[in-house]
Amino acid sequence: MEELSCYHCGDTIKSCISFDDKSFCCNGCKTVYEIFSENGLTSYYEMETAPGAAPAKLEGKYDFLSNEKIVDKLLEFNDGNVQVISLYIPHIHCSSCIWILENLSKLKSGITASQVDFPKKSLRITYNSEKLTLKDLVLFLSSIGYEPYISLDDSETGKKKINRSIIYKLGVAGFAFGNVMFLSFPEYFEVNEYWLDQYKGLFRWLMFAFSLPVVFYAAQDYFVSAYKGLRANILNIDVPLALGVLVLFVRSTLEIIFDWGSGFFDSLTGLVFFLTLGKFFQQKTYNFLSFERDYKSYFPIGITRINPDGKEESIHVHDIEKGDRILIRNEELIPVDGILINGKARIDYSFVTGESEAVEKESGDKLFAGGRQVSGMIEMEALKSVSQSYLTKLWSNDVFQVKKEDSFTSFINHISKYFTSVLLLIAFSATAFWLFIDVTTAINVFTAVLIIACPCALAMSTPFTLGNLLRIFGNKKFYLKNAGVIEQLAKADTLIFDKTGTITSNKKSNISYEGVTLTSEEEFLLKNTLRASNHPLSRSLYDMLAEYDIVAPEEFREITGKGIESVYHKQAMKVGSADFVGSTTAGTSLNTSVHISANNEYKGRYVFFNEYREGVQELFTQLAPQYHLSILSGDNEGEKSRLTELLPASTQMLFNQKPEDKLDYIASLQKEGKKTIMVGDGLNDAGALAKSEVGIAISENVNVFSPACDAILDASSFESLPKFITASKKAMSVIKVSMVLSFLYNVVGLYFAVTGQLSPIIAAILMPFSSISIIAFTTICTNIIGRKI
Structure with a gap:
């Protein structure tokens, strides 16, 4: 039946x-x-x-999720009726899993968004807690076959146990391989005495017994992967390997059953052992690179902490401790969960929930990490320290990113798609030829071809090269969103720089005041108005003014590209461009100016004499021969003569550029086929950073976290930008060389395999050796490249 x-x-x-x-x-x-x-x-x-x-049957299993305290520890975000949680789903294993989990909103009312991180087997869900409780959500996921793993010992969901199965499989394969080799010695050395008659059968069946756990346990991953691929009509790279193992096992078993010979159990166990050894080495190396990426490529984000004596100091976000009183300026990101103490809070949680509508908060309300303050300055008390993994998750969240081309990875995938088909064609053709000559050689040829031409080395060259370079860049204070940014850096032919806060230093501006002397009340309000802004000119002017008591303006508004305005005790203050403050008699100045008006009465202006970053001239000189260079500035032409002396003659300079003008300029270059890199301060340049192929935000000591950018460059490493771009180009060359080496290896190996000069056991040794050699080659080359930065 x-x-x-x-x-x-x-x-x-x-x-x-x-x-x-x-x-x-x-x-x-x-x-x-x-x-x-x-x-x-x-x-x-x-x-x-x-x-x-x-x-699964789950009666009572998740009753603990009715406890609000437990739920609060598990949630990433919980603001009224919107909750966000990341769950580890062990059953995620294929494209259909991803498809159904990312369509949960169609299946269950209350779920607004869901996003799968396939490598980590995690699912991030945003849902309405008024329509759906966490317990109901977990039970629903379990009911459709995707039961999450929830550990109360570790609320940082998604943290998996270390996978030791590969170590166990390596041990089993190694043990069996050693014993099979030992049992094969008599036939290797052609011992034809009493052994041949009395112990030959025993030794052969012992070798068969040792091969069983190797085939059905140590090699099971290859069979499972090949089966899933074939079931989905995909010929993946595990298909030829599974075929090789199966052919060796079946042929060897038939040989000892019918007493044709001793079979190929030595080759079989050796093949699986060396394949597993190569996989183990690959996993250890990649885990190392991933560790470096997750924990050392941190963001150079600073925050302002208010000490008990009322003084402000800039600290790194990782130095925030529970109980610290921190200042969040307009447009700054909230790096930790906390309680609102002072100020009018309007929080944009779109980075977390996808909802762009800002939420108003009052003193005593809880604020969640990942929100952006969009209505002036607030003070809050931190409830815990910063979570690096959480910031990484926000920055890398694909929901808020424009998909950018990753052609090299697509090229590798394209090759891999056809590689297996060609390989199987060669294997069957060569085997058919040798069957007319010698059956034993035919089976050896078939197996050796499948093993020696495995494209593992080809597949590993790109992730290991780019992964190691990500780590090196991070150590040099250049932090990339992902490995695809390296490819875009290498392809770029145009660099566009913002002026203020990018090629100029925020810390080295000479400022003079021209106009009616401000009263102490007006200067007090000016100081506290500037305190709420993150614009580089605001920060410079704020640092220059005398110390005053700290207050939060009752009203605050910042208009990108124009200026800021505030109201405190019915006293109004405007700071920004002459048009914005309402001046008609301000006159003209060739230098950058910030104009002031109090209660709609024009007072004067602060004139900035910019100090350019160290190494700017050398940087542009290095870039000029190979790249089209542009300066985009929102200021007037006051610095044009100085920039003309400082920068190469070919540098294009555009002034009085509004944020939308910068974006349009980049779009026009892209229409001409240019590949652009935009370097800005991450504030007024968000649109331009997102539009360009690579957006690089320069960071000093302010919180410029921005999902719009692809990279963050610490200001202290600004002059090394040409070296980073050059290193990216060299990295792509390393990948191309490693691909050529991999192809050469396959061609040479196939020649010896097809002509019957390569035994399966030698092929099994050479295959992982080629992968390890590619890893070693790319690692050594990228380390050499890194030393030159």
Whole structure:
């Protein structure tokens, strides 16, 4: 009688439940199918055959999620009716899993967004807590076969146990390989005495016994991966490896059954051992690179802490401790959860929830990390220290990013797609040829071809090169969002620089005042108005003015590209451009100026004489021969003559540029086919940073965290920018060389394999050796490149 398998999960059916002309193993699987069917999501089953998992019985298992204190520890974000949580989902394993989990909003009312991080098997869900509790959410996920793993010992969800299975498999394969080699010695040395008659059969069946755990345990990952790929009509790189192992095992078993020979159990166990050893080495190396990326490539974000004596100091976000009183200026990101103490808070949580509408908060309300203050300055008390992984998650969140081209990775994927097909064609053709000459050689040729031409080295060259360079850049204070940015840096042919706060130093401006002397009350209000702003000119002017008592303006508004205004005790203050403050008699100045008006009466202006960053002239001189260079400034032409003396003659300079003008300028260059890098201060340049192929935000001691940018460059490393770009180009060359080496290795290996001169055991040694050599080559080359930065 033919066994039935469940339409949803694929398990063998013991007691059949029929519905909609389909068979299910239990009511749970039938219910999941009904849910998908009612919501028009049955195409889930077209992506793979039986992709789901049978729902577990969960009576009472998640009752602890009714406890608000426990739920609060697990949530990333909890503001009224909007909650965000990241859950570790062990069952995520294929494209259909990703598809259904990212369509949860169609399945369950209350879920507004869901995003899968496939490598980490984590699911980030935003939901309405008035319509759906966390317990209901977890039970729903479990009911459709995606039960999350929740540990109360560690509320940082998604942190997986160290996977030791590869170590166990390596141990099993190594133990079996050693014993099979030992048992093979008599036939290696052609011992034809009493052994041949009395112990030959025993030794051969012992070798068979040692091969069983190797094939069915140590090599199972290759079979599972190949099966899933074939089921999805994809020939992945594990298909030839699984075929090689299977052919060796079947042929060797037949040989000892019919006494044709001793088989290839030595080659078989050696093959799996060396493949597993190569995979173990690859995993250890990549884990090292990932560790460096997660914990050392931190953001150079600063924050202002208010000491008990009322003095302000700039500190790194990682120095924030529970109980610290911190100042959040207009447009600054809130780096930690805390309680609002003072000021009018309007928080934009779009980085966290995707909702752009700002939420108003009052003194005593809780504020969550990831929100951006958009209405002046506030003071808050930190409830905990900063979470680096949380900042990384916000910065890397694809929901808020424009997808940028990653052509090199696409090229690798394109090659890999056809590689296996060509490899199988060569293997079967060579085997068919040798079958007419020698059957034993034919089986050796088939296996050796499948093993020696594995494209592992090709697949590893890109992630290891770029991963190591990410780590090196991070150590040099250049922090990239992801590895794809390196490719874009290498392809760029145009660099655009903002002026104020980018090529000029915020800390070295000479400022003079021209106009009516301000009263102490006006200067007091001016100081506190500037205190709420993050603009480089505001910060410079704020530092120059005398100390006054700290107060929060009752009203505050900052208009990008124009200026800021505030009201305190019915006294109004405007700071910004002459037009913004309402001046018609301000006159003209060739230098950068900040104009002041109090109660709509023009007072005067502060004139800035910019100090340029050290190394600016050398930086532009290095870049000029290879790149089209531009300066975009929101200021007037006051600095044009000085810039003309300082910078190469080919540098294009545009002044009086509003934020939208900068964006339009980059768009016009891209229409001409230019690949652009925009370097700005991360404030007024957000649109331009997002529009360009690579947006680099320069950071000094202010919180310029911006998902609009692709990289953050510490101001102290500004003059090294040409070296970073050059290093990116060299890295892409290293990848190309490693690809050529990989192809050469495959071509040479295939020649010896097809001609019958390469045994499977030698192929099994050479295959992981080639991968390890590629890793070593890329690591050494990138380290050499890094030393030259």
